[in-house]
Amino acid sequence: MYQFAPESGAYNLAFTVQDAGYLDAEGYVYICDRLKDMICYAGENVYPAEMENILYEHQAIAEVAVIGVPDEDWGESIKAIVVLKPGMNATAFDIINFVRGKLADFKLPRSVEFVASLPRTPSGKVQKGKLREPFWQGYSRKVN
Structure with a gap:
């Protein structure tokens, strides 16, 4: 699933693979762990x-x-x-x-x-x- 962020002109991705992560200020995605293991x-x-x-x-x-x-x-x-x-x-x-x-x-x-x-x-x-x-x-x- 893609979500458009008009203020930055960028697309955000919504992953459905149950990974936990974050998006940094430069737009890089970091995967931290699996949600089921949290x-x-x-x-x-x-x-x-x-x-x-x-x-x-x-x-x-x-x-x-x-x-x-x-x-x-x-x-x-x-x-x-x-x-x-x-x-x-x-x-x-x-x-x-x-x-x-x-x-x-x-x-x-x-x-x-x-x-x-x-x-x-x-x-x-x-x-x-x-x-x-x-x-x-x-x-x-x-x-x-």
Whole structure:
């Protein structure tokens, strides 16, 4: 869908692929994340890809996925699911502290789970739906 903006003489595109992004002042489109993966924590939108990009800079992390899990007080809570590199060690505190100062405090993970591997599609994409599934069992309304 195209939308004409007469004040700038430009067309804006409305994507229907469920991507979250923004248009900068020069007209460039930036895709941030998938809307279905967005976490709503305390009324704030948190994009997992933003945190995942930072966590991949941690020396002990081989793979990471950030998901929203149920939280009775805040809607969703932020959980990092981490695969460590062979022979490396890290604690949940290390992981959360690594992100501190690089993102706003409300975007910090509230919990970290260490796993041996992340579920993937045949094409290699992380299956975040499978990661979220056990946490949302028994909930009739999913925030995401």
